[in-house]
Amino acid sequence: MNRMKAVLAAAIVAGALSAQAATFRFADQGDAISMDPYALNESLQLTLMANVYEPLVGRGKQLELIPILATSWKQTAPTVWRFNLRKDVKFHDGTPFTADDVIFSYERAKSDGSDMKTYVGPIKEIKKIDELTVDIITSEPFPILPDTINVWFMMSKAWCEKNNAMAPVDVRKGKENAATLKANGTGPFMIKSREPGVRTVFVANPGYWTKVESNVTEAVFTPIGNAATRVAALISGDIDMMEPAPLQDLERLSANPGLKVLQGPELRTIFLGMDQSRDELLYSNVKGKNPFKDRRVRQAIYQAIDENAIAHTVMRGAATPSGVMIAPGIRGFPKDLNTRLPFDPAAAKKLLAEAGYPNGFEVGMNCPNDRYVNDAAICQAVAAMLAKIDVKVNLMVETKVTYFPKILSRDTSFYLLGWTPASYDAHNQIFAILMSPGPSGRGQFNLGSYVNKRIDELGPQIASELEQQKREAMIHELYKIHADDIGHIPLHQQALAWAMKKNIDLVQLPDNFDFLKWVVVR
Amino acid sequence: MTTAALPGRLARWWDGDLAYAFRHSPVAVVSGLVLFICLAAALLAPWIAPHNPFDLATLNLSDALTPPRGLPGSKPGYLLGTDDQGRDVLSAIMFGARISLLVGVAAVALAVGIGVSLGLVAGYAGGRLDAVIMRAADVQLSFPAILIALLIDGIARAVLPREAHGEVALLVLVIAIGVSNWPQYARTVRGSTLVEKNKEYVQAARVIGVTPGAIVFRHLLPNVLGPVLVLATINIATAIVLEATLSFLGVGVPPTRPSLGTLIRVGNDFLFSGEWWITIFPGAALVILVLAINLLGDWLRDALNPRLQ
Numbered sequence: 001m002n003r004m005k006a007v008l009a010a011a012i013v014a015g016a017l018s019a020q021a022a023t024f025r026f027a028d029q030g031d032a033i034s035m036d037p038y039a040l041n042e043s044l045q046l047t048l049m050a051n052v053y054e055p056l057v058g059r060g061k062q063l064e065l066i067p068i069l070a071t072s073w074k075q076t077a078p079t080v081w082r083f084n085l086r087k088d089v090k091f092h093d094g095t096p097f098t099a100d101d102v103i104f105s106y107e108r109a110k111s112d113g114s115d116m117k118t119y120v121g122p123i124k125e126i127k128k129i130d131e132l133t134v135d136i137i138t139s140e141p142f143p144i145l146p147d148t149i150n151v152w153f154m155m156s157k158a159w160c161e162k163n164n165a166m167a168p169v170d171v172r173k174g175k176e177n178a179a180t181l182k183a184n185g186t187g188p189f190m191i192k193s194r195e196p197g198v199r200t201v202f203v204a205n206p207g208y209w210t211k212v213e214s215n216v217t218e219a220v221f222t223p224i225g226n227a228a229t230r231v232a233a234l235i236s237g238d239i240d241m242m243e244p245a246p247l248q249d250l251e252r253l254s255a256n257p258g259l260k261v262l263q264g265p266e267l268r269t270i271f272l273g274m275d276q277s278r279d280e281l282l283y284s285n286v287k288g289k290n291p292f293k294d295r296r297v298r299q300a301i302y303q304a305i306d307e308n309a310i311a312h313t314v315m316r317g318a319a320t321p322s323g324v325m326i327a328p329g330i331r332g333f334p335k336d337l338n339t340r341l342p343f344d345p346a347a348a349k350k351l352l353a354e355a356g357y358p359n360g361f362e363v364g365m366n367c368p369n370d371r372y373v374n375d376a377a378i379c380q381a382v383a384a385m386l387a388k389i390d391v392k393v394n395l396m397v398e399t400k401v402t403y404f405p406k407i408l409s410r411d412t413s414f415y416l417l418g419w420t421p422a423s424y425d426a427h428n429q430i431f432a433i434l435m436s437p438g439p440s441g442r443g444q445f446n447l448g449s450y451v452n453k454r455i456d457e458l459g460p461q462i463a464s465e466l467e468q469q470k471r472e473a474m475i476h477e478l479y480k481i482h483a484d485d486i487g488h489i490p491l492h493q494q495a496l497a498w499a500m501k502k503n504i505d506l507v508q509l510p511d512n513f514d515f516l517k518w519v520v521v522r
Numbered sequence: 523m524t525t526a527a528l529p530g531r532l533a534r535w536w537d538g539d540l541a542y543a544f545r546h547s548p549v550a551v552v553s554g555l556v557l558f559i560c561l562a563a564a565l566l567a568p569w570i571a572p573h574n575p576f577d578l579a580t581l582n583l584s585d586a587l588t589p590p591r592g593l594p595g596s597k598p599g600y601l602l603g604t605d606d607q608g609r610d611v612l613s614a615i616m617f618g619a620r621i622s623l624l625v626g627v628a629a630v631a632l633a634v635g636i637g638v639s640l641g642l643v644a645g646y647a648g649g650r651l652d653a654v655i656m657r658a659a660d661v662q663l664s665f666p667a668i669l670i671a672l673l674i675d676g677i678a679r680a681v682l683p684r685e686a687h688g689e690v691a692l693l694v695l696v697i698a699i700g701v702s703n704w705p706q707y708a709r710t711v712r713g714s715t716l717v718e719k720n721k722e723y724v725q726a727a728r729v730i731g732v733t734p735g736a737i738v739f740r741h742l743l744p745n746v747l748g749p750v751l752v753l754a755t756i757n758i759a760t761a762i763v764l765e766a767t768l769s770f771l772g773v774g775v776p777p778t779r780p781s782l783g784t785l786i787r788v789g790n791d792f793l794f795s796g797e798w799w800i801t802i803f804p805g806a807a808l809v810i811l812v813l814a815i816n817l818l819g820d821w822l823r824d825a826l827n828p829r830l831q
Contacts, residue, residue, distance in 0.1 A: 228794055248795035309583040314606065369770065369777075376777055380607050383778055387578035398772020 022521035053153030053185035241500035277449035283364025332426030360390025632700030637707025645715025659705035671698035755819030
């Protein structure tokens with residue numbers, strides 16, 4: 001009897017698993033600019049290519065490291081990582097994947113037209129040990145190497161040679177080569193057709209090296225720029241899934257019986273930065289001194305902002321107020337520091353008076369209006385809140401195309417920015433935002449030039465510390481110093497919002513990746 | 523002019539052809555009245571609006587997205603509801619209309635001024651001057667207005683000191699929109715001038731020795747203005763929308779001082795989600811305003827056209 005039950009259960013499970021082959025149609029607000037996996041370091045580009053190309057080490061459903069084209073890896077010396085490669089993996093054109101392809105992919109990723117140089121930057125060279133083993137040698141001890149290479153995808157040396165696509169080309173400058181429109185990876189999906197800006201069709205790879213959960217045999221990707229059109233396309237049934245779903249439409253979408261909305265925290269933290277280096281702010285009525293150099297002023301600004309109201313009203317609840325510059329889920333996240341200074345306009349007013357600004361002051365603020373979720377609305381809300389402590393904000397809001405060149409040249413006094421540590425590790429942010437501006441990209445996005453000597457000392461130590469506990473302690477110390485200094489003002493982590501038909505099961509990763517291999521159409 | 527002469531002049535104007543035509547055209551009276559109300563509401567906004575939406579210190583996020591009176595969830599004091607920042611929509615419309623009207627009217631006046639002068643000169647002078655002016659117009663027509671506006675803004679930013687940017691933002695907008703629109707007027711006026719300049723009255727004026735300047739501005743100008751007036755009234759609406767686009771791109775007024783166009787553009791995002799009042803009311807205000815201006819312009823063209831009387 002029991003046996004019969006088991007057989008029956010197995011039959012049911014098998015029936016459920018071998019669900020009908022299905023077509024999955026999905027839309028995003030933009031398109032990949034190229035099918036070349038090294039063309040652009042941007043999340044939509046990478047999430048699409050991740051279905052076709054694969055890294056050595058990938059990320060699982062909890063963002064944990066999982067073996068993909070490497071089956072195992074270990075550090076054999078402080079600067080040496082040994083990777084054992086997976087056997088019997090074939091590229092879509094049938095050529096086998098070997099150590100030569102890894103070395104080729106390294107050379108290609110660091111070549112001139114590549115946008116992925118930062119990922120292979122710490123690597124000094126790659127040595128072939130045998131056909132399926134490589135040693136990756138870094139210039140400095142680099143304990144988190146496996147964490148940082150999940151979007152460095154492996155390409156076929158033979159295919160690139162045959163198609164004359166040895167180096168990536170800059171599509172933004174109108175250049176093209178074979179890899180721009182065609183793709184030859186090891187991934188679970190292959191490119192069937194590609195019409196840039198119109199649609200890209202993926203088909204399941206019959207020769208994939210493992211079995212995938214997905215029952216999708218064909219996936220059609222369509223970029224739809226206008227949010228309202230995207231919503232309409234989903235409601236009318238033209239597409240099965242879309243992202244991002246506009247916050248103001250979430251209620252209506254979830255109320256639709258045929259649809260569901262999947263929301264989750266994103267790893268990106270939105271924060272405000274202040275110019276703390278110039279002796280006089282570029283955009284302010286305070287002459288001869290810089291109010292933001294005074295910690296009391298920074299604290300006053302911080303405490304005058306009612307982040308809960310922003311999260312509740314401007315973000316419609318789709319944001320998690322944050323006391324730290326990084327999100328939970330990033331390695332090194334200092335949980336106990338994640339409390340914001342209390343919202344207290346009276347205290348803020350008092351701090352301003354103590355700092356010598358009893359009547360407040362004027363300051364110009366820069367803000368994008370098409371980069372982060374409701375970015376311009378956040379800035380307006382901040383301006384209104386600061387007006388209540390007599391800090392008059394002259395808001396300069398503009399499109400990201402003009403915004404970023406402006407603030408990256410530090411032509412700003414007060415600005416809004418968002419940051420996702422690309423390596424899922426705090427060090428990425430420490431190096432780019434918290435350390436003082438310096439050579440080779442250090443403090444490149446520390447646009448207010450916040451400087452603390454101890455942070456500059458800790459940064460390199462964190463980069464090369466091998467012992468996890470010691471490393472975490474240093475990261476904690478660093479974020480504590482930054483919070484005490486109020487080097488920046490963290491606001492919140494925005495939420496991801498995807499909308500899809502009820503019969504779609506998929507996995508929403510906090511880094512905004514959507515793998516077709518986890519999509520099941522019921 | 524003495525003070526006593528003023529009522530006399532007014533009275534004479536009231537008895538004149540134009541005023542007579544106005545009084546006897548219901549469309550003109552109604553649209554004139556509507557326009558007057560709109561202008562009064564805009565000009566007197568600081569005194570009669572229930573709130574000052576430009577005063578950030580009075581905004582409260584907890585009042586955001588309040589529906590208009592009569593709907594569930596509405597709050598007293600917000601007749602037409604509030605937008606996503608807690609601004610009273612009615613007040614925002616009144617204050618926003620000030621910016622939109624100022625930019626719209628001033629920009630169109632600038633475009634008309636440049637376009638009509640150049641068109642008259644080109645049409646009357648003909649020859650090489652005509653060719654140069656018209657080719658310049660062609661070249662400019664081949665660029666989208668936004669591109670020209672961005673160019674002018676870029677130049678203004680490079681030339682002016684940082685502190686001055688905020689103050690001249692409106693002026694830059696006016697010049698940007700005005701300059702990008704002049705070719706339409708120049709082409710229209712040139713065409714009419716080519717027709718008019720061979721008519722008897724012009725030839726007569728030339729024969730009795732009237733200077734070319736006087737011919738162009740005293741004889742030709744009144745006769746080519748008809749189509750220009752119609753074009754101008756339509757263009758005020760286009761200018762108001764273009765202002766909103768430019769403000770989005772960061773050229774014009776900041777979002778903390780929303781114009782009518784900006785209110786509509788921002789409100790569009792909320793149309794699907796049920797917060798219709800954020801965009802519908804400013805939109806309706808713009809439609810009414812533009813319709814009134816258009817109808818008045820139509821009427822004025824007819825009233826000034828001797829052939830239609």
